[in-house]
Amino acid sequence: MKIGIYGNCQSNGFADSIYSFLDNIEIHLYRLNDAIKASKDELRRQFEGFKDCDIIFYQPTLGTQIEPFDEQGFSSVCDKLIPYPHIAFRSLQPDCHHIKHDGSWLKGPMGPYHSAIIAAGYLEGLSPHRVERLFNSYTYHKLEYLGRKLSNEVLAKDAKALGYNFDDFMLGKRGKFMNTVNHPAINIIFSSAEQALVKAGLKLSKEGCQPPDRLAKFYVWPVYTEISDQFGIIDPMIFSAPKGVNMSLKDMISSSFDVYSSLASPLNTAQINDARNFIRSDIY
Amino acid sequence: MASIPADDVDPVTETPFKILERDVIATAGSCFAQHIARVIQENGFNYLITEDGSEADGYRVFPARFGNIYTVRQLLQLFDRAYGLSEPSLPGWFRKDGTCADPFRPNIVFEDSAAMKSDQQVHLAAVRKMFEQCSIFVFTLGLTEGWRSKETGMIVPIAPGVIASPESSSDKYEFYNASVSDMVSDMQEFIAKIRSVNASVRLILTVSPVSLMATFENRHVLVSTIYSKSALRVVAEEISQSDGRVAYFPSYEIITGQHNKYRFMASDLREVTREGVDHVMHIFTNHFLGGDLEDAGKTGVEKNSAKQDTQSASEDLYDIVCDEEALDL
Numbered sequence: 001m002k003i004g005i006y007g008n009c010q011s012n013g014f015a016d017s018i019y020s021f022l023d024n025i026e027i028h029l030y031r032l033n034d035a036i037k038a039s040k041d042e043l044r045r046q047f048e049g050f051k052d053c054d055i056i057f058y059q060p061t062l063g064t065q066i067e068p069f070d071e072q073g074f075s076s077v078c079d080k081l082i083p084y085p086h087i088a089f090r091s092l093q094p095d096c097h098h099i100k101h102d103g104s105w106l107k108g109p110m111g112p113y114h115s116a117i118i119a120a121g122y123l124e125g126l127s128p129h130r131v132e133r134l135f136n137s138y139t140y141h142k143l144e145y146l147g148r149k150l151s152n153e154v155l156a157k158d159a160k161a162l163g164y165n166f167d168d169f170m171l172g173k174r175g176k177f178m179n180t181v182n183h184p185a186i187n188i189i190f191s192s193a194e195q196a197l198v199k200a201g202l203k204l205s206k207e208g209c210q211p212p213d214r215l216a217k218f219y220v221w222p223v224y225t226e227i228s229d230q231f232g233i234i235d236p237m238i239f240s241a242p243k244g245v246n247m248s249l250k251d252m253i254s255s256s257f258d259v260y261s262s263l264a265s266p267l268n269t270a271q272i273n274d275a276r277n278f279i280r281s282d283i284y
Numbered sequence: 285m286a287s288i289p290a291d292d293v294d295p296v297t298e299t300p301f302k303i304l305e306r307d308v309i310a311t312a313g314s315c316f317a318q319h320i321a322r323v324i325q326e327n328g329f330n331y332l333i334t335e336d337g338s339e340a341d342g343y344r345v346f347p348a349r350f351g352n353i354y355t356v357r358q359l360l361q362l363f364d365r366a367y368g369l370s371e372p373s374l375p376g377w378f379r380k381d382g383t384c385a386d387p388f389r390p391n392i393v394f395e396d397s398a399a400m401k402s403d404q405q406v407h408l409a410a411v412r413k414m415f416e417q418c419s420i421f422v423f424t425l426g427l428t429e430g431w432r433s434k435e436t437g438m439i440v441p442i443a444p445g446v447i448a449s450p451e452s453s454s455d456k457y458e459f460y461n462a463s464v465s466d467m468v469s470d471m472q473e474f475i476a477k478i479r480s481v482n483a484s485v486r487l488i489l490t491v492s493p494v495s496l497m498a499t500f501e502n503r504h505v506l507v508s509t510i511y512s513k514s515a516l517r518v519v520a521e522e523i524s525q526s527d528g529r530v531a532y533f534p535s536y537e538i539i540t541g542q543h544n545k546y547r548f549m550a551s552d553l554r555e556v557t558r559e560g561v562d563h564v565m566h567i568f569t570n571h572f573l574g575g576d577l578e579d580a581g582k583t584g585v586e587k588n589s590a591k592q593d594t595q596s597a598s599e600d601l602y603d604i605v606c607d608e609e610a611l612d613l
Contacts, residue, residue: 133368136412141480226416284370 002026004053004078006069008062009033009215010087013186016211017193018057023205028053035066047073055080055200061158062086084196085158087184089170089177092231094145096181096221097271101263109247109255110219110239113180116143118256119267120275126283128253134279135237135249137226142278145227164195172231179213179220186213218242285543291563293543295534296571301486303420303572308332310347310418312362314354314426316492316535316556318345323565324422332418335410342392347418348410351389351441354427355462356470356519358439362388363477366411374438376400377448385448387440393448416481424535425516426492428462429500429508443500459500467519475527487530488572489520493539495554533572535564 003025005015015029028049035043047068050056056074060083067073074081090096099106099114108114117139121131140146150156150170159166169177169188177188190210197204220240228235239247247255260267285293303309310332311321325331337343342351353359364370365388376384376397383393386400394400415421432439434456444450444457462470478485491513499508517536524532539548539560546553548560556564 130368130371136367137416137481138367138369138477282369284364 001055002028002053004050004056004074005029005058006050006056006074007032007059007084008086010184010189011059012214013184013189013211014057014084014193014196016214017186017190017208018197020190020211021194021197021204021206021208022202030069032059032062032064032066032069035069036064043069047077050074051077053078055082055202057082057084057196057200059084059086060162080200082196082200083162084192085155085162085164087158087178087188087192088154088182089184090181091148091150091153091170092176092178092223092227092233093181093221094140094143094148094227095224095271097269099267099269099272101267102265106259106263106267108259109252110221110241113219113221115252115256116269116271116275118253119260119269119272120279121253122257122260123267123272124276124279124283126279128250128257130283131253132250134283135224139278140224140226142282143274145224146230163199164192166191172233176223176228176233176235179215179218181221183215183218185216186210216240285541288543290543290545290547293541294567294570295537295541296567299533299571300528300531303329305330307419308417309420309422310414311422311424312346312350312353312359313422313424313490314352314492314494316426316490316494317352317422317424319556319561320422320424320490320535320565320568321346323561327565327569332414334413334417335407342389347414349389349392349407350411351391352426353423354441355430355439356425356467356474357462358430358441359423360470360474360477361439362411363415363474366408366415367477367481370438371436373436374433374440375451377444377450379448387444387448387450388438390440390442390447412481415478415485418482418485420486420488421478422488422490422533424490424492425467425520426494427496428467428512428515429496430460430462431457432460434458461501462515464515464518464522467515468522471519471523475523475530485529487527488533489524489530490533491516491520491536493536493556493560497554531572533568535568538564538567 001024003018005011005018005027007014008031011029011031015027018027019025030046030049035046038046043066056078058069058071058074058081060071068076071081095115095117096113097116098112099119105112106114117134118131121134137146153170155166156170166188168174169191174187177185179185187210190208194208219242222237222239223231223233223235225237237249239249239252241247308330309324311317311324321331332347333344335343335348337349339345342349345351350362353362361370374387376394377387377390379385379393384396384400385391385393386404394403430439430441431443440457450456475487496505496509496512499505501508513536520532524530538544539556548557548563549555550557
């Protein structure tokens with residue numbers, strides 16, 4: 001049996017998981033990340049690979065759609081299409097966000113991911129030590145990082161619309177399940193793949209063994225203690241970057257300050273502005 | 285009241301809530317709060333300790349090692365320091381023996397400033413835990429008078445120079461005497477803040493019946509005592525009347541009421557005897573214990589009555605750490 005898989009960076013882990021459940025299969029995997037950079041010839045060649053697939057798993061809610069890698073295109077070459085969700089979740093790491101600066105994503109010690117509290121503290125002239133002391137439940141409450149309505153999460157909406165169930169994850173029963181806000185951990189991708197196979201009506205030929213977490217090799221943002229307590233998750237306050245770089249909060253603040261101090265124009269995101277307003281109103 | 289036996293006078297009619305077995309209690313306040321903390325622990329309540337060590341080093345007097353908190357502003361400041369909203373920037377004070385005292389809790393001493401600063405981080409983390417984990421927070425309002433840094437506005441619990449002194453001259457601190465409106469505002473701010481990290485917490489306010497040992501106002505200490513207690517009582521009244529999750533418990537009235545004819549005052553006419561504290565806590569227990577804790581409370585009271593026979597006879601005030609005792613009068 002040949003299986004086609006199309007999706008974003010989460011699709012590698014999805015394919016690995018499918019392999020772990022089924023024997024004697026061939027997978028044709030193509031990723032949005034590659035499609036964005038591909039030539040027309042390459043896109044055509046990759047799409048050819050889907051034409052003889054028995055089933056195609058695809059993510060219908062990706063932010064960027066590239067023809068013909070969508071429902072319409074796939075339905076023209078395969079009768080059995082199974083959508084799977086694009087997993088994004090902010091409630092575990094609400095301080096983690098991307099900063100667009102001078103037209104491109106700003107790179108910091110955690111690559112494209114930045115802490116709104118650290119950026120706001122820098123902009124408000126706080127010392128690194130004072131910024132470090134703001135990482136507590138009072139700050140998180142004021143910034144509405146705690147008690148978020150989980151049903152408003154992209155993951156919850158996407159899963160519900162596509163008929164997937166990740167309630168156990170969102171209620172903290174399955175441990176940490178996001179490496180960053182848009183990079184799920186392998187445990188939830190594995191669950192997604194299992195549910196997708198059931199939707200496809202395929203009989204699982206083996207129990208399935210959770211494959212290695214490829215996305216964990218990039219950046220892993222901690223679930224801050226007071227937030228992890230809410231979810232019943234235990235997670236060390238370590239910021240992990242590629243090549244085994246592990247930073248404490250203190251290191252993360254210091255390295256972020258170094259990056260921000262070299263910028264010619266100021267940082268500006270809605271999350272940073274919220275954190276700046278908190279600092280102005282509550283810190284003395 | 286003259287026609288009723290003094291022991292039968294119970295000024296509490298009803299309480300807005302009960303303390304249940306699952307409740308976790310934290311206390312803070314003046315030296316009288318230490319009595320309350322001790323008896324609450326003895327009476328089978330679930331008392332919260334978030335920073336533990338030997339009593340000789342200042343632990344277990346309160347849930348964390350913050351010492352006496354005499355003023356409302358000091359309480360608010362403790363919250364702000366714990367959550368990084370203000371910077372604990374006061375340098376250490378030094379005692380005659382060369383050890384370093386934390387100006388925010390001068391009875392806690394360290395080898396040097398570095399050790400003090402290092403301990404502050406651990407201590408403030410324990411304070412955060414206390415605010416977040418308690419379900420009942422009992423605060424005893426003690427004083428309106430206090431001292432603050434002219435430079436930073438930070439409040440210290442006792443005048444510099446009494447227990448320990450800043451390295452430079454002590455004129456960097458100034459005396460202040462809080463008004464009712466300032467204290468009501470500070471207490472409201474504190475309650476809003478603690479609820480932001482602990483939405484379901486309930487508070488019990490009491491006023492310490494212990495008189496001032498001295499006043500920095502240019503007037504007799506008796507006049508300052510009456511102002512202080514009256515103002516604190518008004519603050520407790522305004523807050524408890526306007527907030528259904530704040531109770532007022534009349535420790536002050538129970539001890540100082542005319543019906544008791546000063547029988548609960550120690551020989552210095554200032555401190556409260558063990559018998560007085562037990563009487564206060566007996567009434568506290570009767571009214572605040574929920575059904576599931578009644579047995580535990582009864583046992584505790586009975587246990588205390590037995591202790592009382594020996595301890596009250598000797599007026600044993602059981603190691604209350606009162607910063608004011610250090611005043612050289």
